[in-house]
Amino acid sequence: MSLINEIRLIYKAAVDAVRPGFLVNQAIKYSDNVVHIQGELELAVDRNCHVIGFGKAVLAMALQIDKIIGQHIVKGVISIPHGVAAQYSLPDQFLNRYTIYEGAVNNIPDEGSLKATKEIENMVANLKNDDLLFVLVSGGGSALLASPAEDLSLDEKKKTINLLSKSGANIQELNSVRKKLSRIKGGKLAQLSYPATTIALILSDVIGDPLDVIASGPTVKNKDPANIGLDIIQKYQLGNQLPTRVVECLSSPTTSNLDDTTFSHVHNFLIGSNLSALQAAEAYANQTGFTTAILSDRINGEAKEIGLQFARLARLFAQMMTMSNDQHEKMEELSVTAENLHIDPRYCCTLERLVRSCRNVRKNLCLIGGGETTVSVRGEGLGGRNQEMVLSYLVETAVEACSDELDIVFLSAGTDGIDGPTAAAGAFSCQSQFALAQAQGLNPRTYLDNNDSYNFFNLLQQGKYHLITGPSGTNVMDIHVLCFYWK
Numbered sequence: 001m002s003l004i005n006e007i008r009l010i011y012k013a014a015v016d017a018v019r020p021g022f023l024v025n026q027a028i029k030y031s032d033n034v035v036h037i038q039g040e041l042e043l044a045v046d047r048n049c050h051v052i053g054f055g056k057a058v059l060a061m062a063l064q065i066d067k068i069i070g071q072h073i074v075k076g077v078i079s080i081p082h083g084v085a086a087q088y089s090l091p092d093q094f095l096n097r098y099t100i101y102e103g104a105v106n107n108i109p110d111e112g113s114l115k116a117t118k119e120i121e122n123m124v125a126n127l128k129n130d131d132l133l134f135v136l137v138s139g140g141g142s143a144l145l146a147s148p149a150e151d152l153s154l155d156e157k158k159k160t161i162n163l164l165s166k167s168g169a170n171i172q173e174l175n176s177v178r179k180k181l182s183r184i185k186g187g188k189l190a191q192l193s194y195p196a197t198t199i200a201l202i203l204s205d206v207i208g209d210p211l212d213v214i215a216s217g218p219t220v221k222n223k224d225p226a227n228i229g230l231d232i233i234q235k236y237q238l239g240n241q242l243p244t245r246v247v248e249c250l251s252s253p254t255t256s257n258l259d260d261t262t263f264s265h266v267h268n269f270l271i272g273s274n275l276s277a278l279q280a281a282e283a284y285a286n287q288t289g290f291t292t293a294i295l296s297d298r299i300n301g302e303a304k305e306i307g308l309q310f311a312r313l314a315r316l317f318a319q320m321m322t323m324s325n326d327q328h329e330k331m332e333e334l335s336v337t338a339e340n341l342h343i344d345p346r347y348c349c350t351l352e353r354l355v356r357s358c359r360n361v362r363k364n365l366c367l368i369g370g371g372e373t374t375v376s377v378r379g380e381g382l383g384g385r386n387q388e389m390v391l392s393y394l395v396e397t398a399v400e401a402c403s404d405e406l407d408i409v410f411l412s413a414g415t416d417g418i419d420g421p422t423a424a425a426g427a428f429s430c431q432s433q434f435a436l437a438q439a440q441g442l443n444p445r446t447y448l449d450n451n452d453s454y455n456f457f458n459l460l461q462q463g464k465y466h467l468i469t470g471p472s473g474t475n476v477m478d479i480h481v482l483c484f485y486w487k
């Protein structure tokens with residue numbers, strides 16, 4: 001099998017492990033009218049069960065819940081992105097129980113999100129004491145669950161989030177503002193469902209898996225300070241550009257009128273994360289004979305810079321694997337690169353031991369990382385954060401050949417199968433690529449400078465180094481795989 005195809009299978013193992021249906025099945029076991037959730041909670045389900053969901057992955061989650069306890073579900077309402085329903089064949093009994101709304105084109109809340117949220121609010125507000133509510137949550141949920149606070153309009157909210165997003169606000173900041181401007185985010189959905197037992201199953205698309213941030217934490221107590229919204233708009237100097245009513249709403253002192261006891265009916269479960277995907281990738285790579293290491297599940301920063309750091313790591317590891325002399329100097333370099341890649345510096349000694357063992361017994365090495373980078377798009381080209389990272393890696397590794405004794409292959413790809421506004425999930429890089437590009441008259445640096453990574457990989461060897469999978473129906477951010485094979 002080609003090296004690229006081997007890595008393709010490692011990626012596939014990662015994505016398969018975080019498919020929503022699989023994760024729900026893993027989290028919920030059913031027997032004799034009782035569900036056991038992650039081995040932590042047991043609940044009788046021979047009562048009226050309701051399901052709500054919002055996010056890119058929740059249709060598949062709902063289908064699986066329905067397979068497990070469909071006979072107990074009286075009603076479900078889910079809010080999913082446009083076009084997702086058509087990708088599934090939905091059984092009649094599912095369609096009879098569920099109302100499915102599609103909305104949030106380009107991840108921006110719209111009429112579809114508003115309608116879905118209204119129906120969710122109505123349903124949840126009418127729950128009785130002994131009803132059971134399942135809440136399915138995944139990335140994209142913030143835009144799919146939209147209920148503007150007080151008398152704000154959707155346009156005012158959208159304008160605020162757009163301005164913040166363009167100013168470079170991170171997801172924590174965006175969602176803190178979203179919580180202040182919402183009637184349902186930041187734990188307020190849980191307030192509405194009280195006192196019905198509420199079980200949230202959450203698939204994380206945020207670094208560090210902060211439950212209060214994922215989809216703006218509708219079932220999680222909001223711990224943001226009261227003035228956070230104003231602080232954020234001041235930080236980005238947006239005060240003058242925002243509608244007056246938004247500024248008034250952000251200035252209101254309340255974060256949440258919920259005390260801890262009000263959350264006693266809520267149980268939040270993280271059912272999948274980037275780390276789950278990385279662990280599955282590692283297990284698969286191990287089975288296929290690699291020595292493996294998970295570097296970090298928190299890799300973030302500018303994609304171009306992270307690509308460069310991976311190139312440094314590749315060069316460093318290649319040297320450490322093939323040279324037998326003293327490696328003290330290399331360790332210093334390793335700890336600097338590791339820090340830049342958000343790898344725990346204490347882990348460097350373990351990595352050094354792994355490299356040494358690979359050198360001694362000539363075993364192949366597979367390093368796995370994950371997280372989510374950003375791209376400040378300044379060029380006119382087409383690309384995504386993963387393809388940009390790989391192109392930057394290629395530009396950097398091309399400066400000097402990494403090793404004569406090793407083949408080194410790098411992949412970066414989104415677990416959702418979609419990298420930015422392109423048809424690819426990500427791209428591969430290997431040592432021969434620079435020469436191949438030159439032979440075709442393609443200058444990687446020019447494409448990188450123009451943020452045109454998609455077109456570079458599309459033209460190079462007729463797209464041979466693109467990873468194209470189609471949408472995977474899940475999203476736990478991105479995965480990076482760096483493999484060293486003895487020739």
Ligand SMILES: Nc1ncnc2c1ncn2[C@@H]1O[C@H](COP(=O)(O)OP(=O)(O)OP(=O)(O)O)[C@@H](O)[C@H]1O
Binds near residue numbers: 107374376414416418
């Ligand atoms: N030409 C380009 N080159 C590189 N990256 C780009 C380009 N155009 C847009 N992007 C990046 O693509 C991202 C937007 O794509 P996408 O809609 O997949 O992001 P997202 O909604 O944050 O993704 P996800 O759903 O995977 O979290 C942004 O991070 C943006 O910087």
Ligand SMILES: O=C(O)[C@H](O)CO
Binds near residue numbers: 175205206216
């Ligand atoms: O919906 C959202 O808020 C983002 O995808 C983070 O979860």
